[in-house]
Amino acid sequence: MPNDILATFTVRRLTILNENGNVDDALMPVLSETEIRRMYELMILTRTFDERAQALQREGRLGTYPSTLGQEAAQIGSALALHHSDWVFPSFREMGVQLTLGYPIHRLLQYWSGDERGQVSPENFNIFPMCLSVGTHIPHAVGAAMAARYRRDPVVVVAYFGDGATSKGDFHEGFNLAGVFRLPVVFICQNNQWAISVPLKGQTASASLAQKAIGFGFEGVQVDGNDVFAVHRAATEAIEKARSGGGATFIECLTYRMADHTTADDASRYRSPDDVAIWRAKDPIMRLERFMDLRGMLKDGYVEQTKTFATSTIDEAVRTMEAIPPPLTAEMFDHTCAVLNPRQVRQREGG
Amino acid sequence: MTSTSEMTYRDALNMALREEMSRDPSVVVWGEDVALYEGAFKVTRGLLAEFGEERIKDTPISENTIVGVAVGAAMGGLRPVAELMTVNFALLAMDQIVNHMAKIRSMFGGQTFLPMVVRMPGGGGSQLAAQHSQSLESYFMHCPGLHIAYPSTPADAKGLLKSAIRDNNPVIFLEHELLYNSTGEVPNDPEFLVPFGQANVIRSGTDVTIVAYARMTILALQAAADLEKEGISCEIVDLRTFSPLDTETIIESARKTGRAVVVEECWRTAGLGGDIAHRIHEACFDTLLAPVKRVAGLDVPMPYSRKIEKICIPRAETIADAVREVVSRKY
Numbered sequence: 001m002p003n004d005i006l007a008t009f010t011v012r013r014l015t016i017l018n019e020n021g022n023v024d025d026a027l028m029p030v031l032s033e034t035e036i037r038r039m040y041e042l043m044i045l046t047r048t049f050d051e052r053a054q055a056l057q058r059e060g061r062l063g064t065y066p067s068t069l070g071q072e073a074a075q076i077g078s079a080l081a082l083h084h085s086d087w088v089f090p091s092f093r094e095m096g097v098q099l100t101l102g103y104p105i106h107r108l109l110q111y112w113s114g115d116e117r118g119q120v121s122p123e124n125f126n127i128f129p130m131c132l133s134v135g136t137h138i139p140h141a142v143g144a145a146m147a148a149r150y151r152r153d154p155v156v157v158v159a160y161f162g163d164g165a166t167s168k169g170d171f172h173e174g175f176n177l178a179g180v181f182r183l184p185v186v187f188i189c190q191n192n193q194w195a196i197s198v199p200l201k202g203q204t205a206s207a208s209l210a211q212k213a214i215g216f217g218f219e220g221v222q223v224d225g226n227d228v229f230a231v232h233r234a235a236t237e238a239i240e241k242a243r244s245g246g247g248a249t250f251i252e253c254l255t256y257r258m259a260d261h262t263t264a265d266d267a268s269r270y271r272s273p274d275d276v277a278i279w280r281a282k283d284p285i286m287r288l289e290r291f292m293d294l295r296g297m298l299k300d301g302y303v304e305q306t307k308t309f310a311t312s313t314i315d316e317a318v319r320t321m322e323a324i325p326p327p328l329t330a331e332m333f334d335h336t337c338a339v340l341n342p343r344q345v346r347q348r349e350g351g
Numbered sequence: 352m353t354s355t356s357e358m359t360y361r362d363a364l365n366m367a368l369r370e371e372m373s374r375d376p377s378v379v380v381w382g383e384d385v386a387l388y389e390g391a392f393k394v395t396r397g398l399l400a401e402f403g404e405e406r407i408k409d410t411p412i413s414e415n416t417i418v419g420v421a422v423g424a425a426m427g428g429l430r431p432v433a434e435l436m437t438v439n440f441a442l443l444a445m446d447q448i449v450n451h452m453a454k455i456r457s458m459f460g461g462q463t464f465l466p467m468v469v470r471m472p473g474g475g476g477s478q479l480a481a482q483h484s485q486s487l488e489s490y491f492m493h494c495p496g497l498h499i500a501y502p503s504t505p506a507d508a509k510g511l512l513k514s515a516i517r518d519n520n521p522v523i524f525l526e527h528e529l530l531y532n533s534t535g536e537v538p539n540d541p542e543f544l545v546p547f548g549q550a551n552v553i554r555s556g557t558d559v560t561i562v563a564y565a566r567m568t569i570l571a572l573q574a575a576a577d578l579e580k581e582g583i584s585c586e587i588v589d590l591r592t593f594s595p596l597d598t599e600t601i602i603e604s605a606r607k608t609g610r611a612v613v614v615e616e617c618w619r620t621a622g623l624g625g626d627i628a629h630r631i632h633e634a635c636f637d638t639l640l641a642p643v644k645r646v647a648g649l650d651v652p653m654p655y656s657r658k659i660e661k662i663c664i665p666r667a668e669t670i671a672d673a674v675r676e677v678v679s680r681k682y
Binding site: 119120138143146147343 | 428
């Protein structure tokens, strides 16, 4: 009786920039000094936004907030690979992506202050609302890709989510459709290794998340998620593959959630500070700084200037956000339906 | 006089899909077995041949994602009509329906409409047992943000589905499995639309108002014919849509007759009939001659046995009995 090997599979893992700031020249993407500075400045902007948002939450000026600390390379590296016309379906921890794409900072803060109007994208921005449910926007991204294909719109659709989402039916069903219909979609998982208190090993027995794509008939690749160059290279390749009709790709960015799940969490109750310290040494901004330092790119107070500019940018956004009048009570009805029914009309009028 | 053709409820739905797909290239139909197989109930017959596989697309068996991709496609500029094989499988898609389809417009700060329809056959009476015979209309009606239709006649099936597809609201479109072969005159006009939120007084009467929908309307008509022989004159209000609900027509009729019976196929407990009965009580309390009576499904999982199944779903006899009770005020 035949007992043949039907198929074998491999999973790639990509690292370009090591913790000492050295790169693998053969794998290093072609980036100008200006482009590398832009990566650094966006990472600093994202971290500054994050620090300020956490402080504002503690002062009661924002609601519950999920920190992006430590995930800057995964977010900025991938978002810089997008065209402005591409469509992005974020989860709730991708403020670095939104900042990279130029989403108004005060609107991000407005949303986290508890105001849905902050989710209204400016004209010509194809950023969909943050998805607070875990992984449920994966089918939306797939559907948007189906719509784009049908309309002959040459865009790529990118969905961001975390490791916890890979346990959801939406992930498996959405991936399956993306494979069956060979859709122009790129799935980017920021595997920060924690879903609130559940570590990765409690989420899956799989050796990687990337390999889950193989079962759906398209490539999955794991990248060092704290290596902005590796993320950028993998995302650029996947996005261009999707754009040229090559179908979906799944990119697992292996990173670490340095902060609590949200400001409503206390991670010290369930994880060791030693584990966090290991990952602090792999900090994505520090790695890029070391690379830039080796190339003499940090001279003349560049780091301080970058941080000062980021702080003043965020300061201004906070002022703009806090000057926005809160929504009126009646406004909550306005977006419920295209036309309200008579009972809703009475409720809107306070009856 | 506009021209009409006699056709089945199934063919009227097919006509609506065909006309809307011809009229608007952004209308697509996606679901399980909708293409080559032409739908589990053959509602999509001929559409693959006419419109091609990009617009009539078979999906894998992933109900939550069938609705989810329709949500994404609607945000991406299409008017998707998703088909779930039956309403029972909508339970797998309730997260996408309730948390996304109904809420995205609101959570997006009103930036986008969600012009999509999810069609789903439902209802009991085909001996399909507990998991395939359900009437879940109250589940959907409870959720703000959804528009919901449930036609009783072929003409309404055409007119409501066309309105649903053109509507900028997300629409749950229920179809009754036992009505697919029912026939009636259907306007041939491709601009024939039945607006949402307009109930239909399908029979005028003076003694009692029967509020019903879908197959319950057909049963109410049978009951009314029997009751007429006893000298009881029934007015029947066919709801057509649950959301928006045409409370005005219901109340106007109940004021006129002074009595009302609300018929629903779904389970009695927390069923939509309770909400409608309350609206009548609240508006007509001073003029009602009797408390509003409800006729509803029994609160059990649907039995497999054909004999027992019949007892669980309202019948013309149970509707007639309820009317007699209301008219004679025997409570």
